[in-house]
Every structure is written in structure tokens, then in C-alpha cells.
Amino acid sequence: LASRDFHPADTVINIKGVEIGGEQLVVMGGPCAVETPEQIDEIARLVKAAGGQVLRGGAFKPRTGPYSFQGVGVEGLIMMAEAGKKHGLLTITEVMTPEYVDVCAQYADILQVGTRNMQNFDLLRKLGTIQTPVLLKRGFSSTYDEFLNAAEYILAGGNPNVMLCERGIRTFETYTRNTLDLSAIPVLKQLSHLPVISDPSHGTGRRELVVPMTKASVAAGADGLIIEMHTDPDNSMTGDGVQSLFPDQFAHLLADLEKLAPLL
Ligand code: PEP
Ligand code: MN
Numbered sequence: 001l002a003s004r005d006f007h008p009a010d011t012v013i014n015i016k017g018v019e020i021g022g023e024q025l026v027v028m029g030g031p032c033a034v035e036t037p038e039q040i041d042e043i044a045r046l047v048k049a050a051g052g053q054v055l056r057g058g059a060f061k062p063r064t065g066p067y068s069f070q071g072v073g074v075e076g077l078i079m080m081a082e083a084g085k086k087h088g089l090l091t092i093t094e095v096m097t098p099e100y101v102d103v104c105a106q107y108a109d110i111l112q113v114g115t116r117n118m119q120n121f122d123l124l125r126k127l128g129t130i131q132t133p134v135l136l137k138r139g140f141s142s143t144y145d146e147f148l149n150a151a152e153y154i155l156a157g158g159n160p161n162v163m164l165c166e167r168g169i170r171t172f173e174t175y176t177r178n179t180l181d182l183s184a185i186p187v188l189k190q191l192s193h194l195p196v197i198s199d200p201s202h203g204t205g206r207r208e209l210v211v212p213m214t215k216a217s218v219a220a221g222a223d224g225l226i227i228e229m230h231t232d233p234d235n236s237m238t239g240d241g242v243q244s245l246f247p248d249q250f251a252h253l254l255a256d257l258e259k260l261a262p263l264l
Contacts, residue, residue: 001155002148002162007193013133013161015090015109018053020133020163021195025261026224028054028092028110028197029250032240033061033069034076037083042231043247044083050251051258054110055080055089056226060096061238062114069237077107084109092135092226098126105132115140115167115202118150128157135197135226137165140178144187151194163195164188165226166217168203177205177243180213185220196221201228201243210245211253218260227253 001007012022020026029047034040034057044055059076061069072079077093084091092110095101096117104111110133117123118139127134134154138147151162166185168178180203188196198217200210214225229250233241245253 001160002151002192002194004191004193009193011160011193011195013163013195015133018090020197021223025218025222025257026054026197027052027254027257028056028224028226029229030056031058031230032228032236032238032244033058033071034080034093035072035237037079039231040076040079040083041086043229044087044089046231046247046250047229048087048089050247050254052250052254053090055084055087055091056093056112056228057091058094058112058238060094060100060104062094062096062116063238068239074103077104081107095123095127096120098122101126101130105130109133110135112165113137118142118147121153124150124153125157128154128159131159131161133161133163134159135163135165137167137199138169138181138184140168140170142169144184144191147188148192151192163197163223164192165197165199166203167199168205176203176209178203180204180217182213182216182220185217185222189221195223197224197226198222199226201226201240201245205243207233207243207245207249210243211249214253215256215260218257219264221264
């Protein structure tokens with residue numbers, strides 16, 4: 001079902017009038033984690049002002065270590081839904097277990113499956129039983145075939161609203177947190193009809209690389225981007241402040257993308 005052979009035309013996912021996979025480049029911006037109502041409200045205002053369409057923010061965080069901040073949970077879903085509504089943005093948040101799919105879908109417009117859960121088949125099966133759009137991140141050591149098979153689980157269950165997200169893979173290079181596999185963008189567009197989103201934040205792990213890799217992703221054919229932005233990255237509650245853009249960088253980047261997109 002994920003294959004272009006089966007479905008030659010591009011899939012366009014329409015969420016409350018925002019089309020993902022169509023003509024428009026979609027930008028999802030926001031913090032790694034929802035922290036407080038004030039934080040998410042202010043960031044939502046800035047995402048909207050910059051021209052973004054979707055507010056990102058994790059309420060449930062898949063942290064590598066069990067003692068790290070794990071997210072504020074359902075409270076965070078509520079804070080983010082309010083901020084999205086107030087500022088006219090769609091919202092995307094990560095869901096980690098099948099048990100939380102329904103509550104996350106109640107509050108968010110798009111559900112994110114993180115890289116660590118790409119092959120959490122129970123989660124994928126559960127996401128196949130609803131119609132809420134899913135942004136499926138590529139596992140950091142997964143092949144394209146494994147990635148598309150993971151998408152297949154959701155599609156096979158009856159949810160056609162899946163987007164694929166390249167977020168960097170593990171290579172021998174340690175200077176960057178991951179290696180953003182730019183080739184994945186045109187490869188996935190060729191193999192599949194599903195929208196392809198790039199995550200240059202986790203893909204590089206370094207703020208100064210997010211701007212060029214965002215532009216490179218657009219040049220490679222990405223349908224959208226998911227980018228971390230924070231008003232106070234040095235004090236963010238996850239370690240992802242180092243890869244979060246400052247609001248003015250985010251705004252400049254989106255202005256540049258508006259100039260770049262029509263050229264491609
Ligand atoms: C995130 O988007 O904050 C995140 C945890 O992403 P990934 O699953 O790609 O590491
Ligand atoms: Mn993050």
C-alpha cells in the first residue's frame with residue numbers, strides 16, 4: 001500500500017485545510033518538549049508569525065536514559081492544544097505506546113512515531129485503527145525497506161494518512177548527532193506516494209547546521225520540515241536546546257524558504 005506502483009499519484013493529506021504532500025511546503029516548528037503553558041503559547045505565536053502551519057512539541061518524551069526528564073504528559077497535550085487553537089496552528093506530538101494513542105489523538109492533529117518506536121508493531125497496528133494522520137520517523141538504523149514496511153503496518157490497518165520522516169541515521173561520524181540522509185528524500189518519493197518530511201534538527205543535532213540542511217532538504221524534494229525552535233534553548237528541559245533554532249533564526253529561515261520554493 002505504501003508503494004508508488006500500487007498508487008502512482010502523490011498522496012495529499014488535508015488537515016483542516018492544510019495540505020501535506022501537495023504544492024505547499026509545510027513547516028512544523030516548536031520545542032522538543034512542551035514545558036509550561038507560557039512557553040508553548042509564546043512559541044506558538046512565533047511559529048505562526050514566521051509562517052509555519054504546525055506546532056510541534058513532545059508531551060511524552062522517549063529519553064535514552066530513564067532518569068532524564070520524561071515530558072509533562074497529558075497536561076502537555078492540553079497546553080499544546082490550547083496554544084495551537086489560539087494561534088491557528090495544527091499540532092503534532094509524539095505517542096509512544098498503544099494505550100496513549102486515543103488520548104493523544106483527542107488533543108493533537110498529527111501523531112508522531114519516534115525513531116526509537118519505528119518498529120513498535122503494536123503501536124503501529126493501533127495507529128492503523130484510527131484516521132488521525134501519523135508522522136512516522138525513520139528508525140536511526142533502518143533501511144528504506146524496513147521504513148516502508150513500518151508505514152505498511154499503519155496503512156494495512158486502514159489508516160491511509162501516513163507521512164514519512166527522515167530524521168538522520170547512525171553512521172561512524174560523531175561530529176553530528178546523526179547523519180541526515182538527504183538521499184532518503186528523493187528515494188522515498190520515488191518508491192512511495194506518501195508525503196516526505198525532513199527533520200534537520202535531530203538529523204544534525206547542531207543549530208548551525210539546521211539552516212543549510214533545511215534548504216538542502218527542500219532542494220531534495222521534501223514536502224515539509226519539522227524543526228525545533230525554542231525561546232530559551234540554553235534552558236530547555238531536554239538536551240535538544242543545542243539543536244533548537246532561536247526564534248529570529250527560524251523566522252529568517254522560513255522567509256528564505258519562501259524565496260527558494262518557487263525556484264524548485
Ligand atoms: C523529537 O522529535 O523530539 C524526537 C524525540 O525525535 P526522534 O524520535 O527523531 O529522536
Ligand atoms: Mn527533540
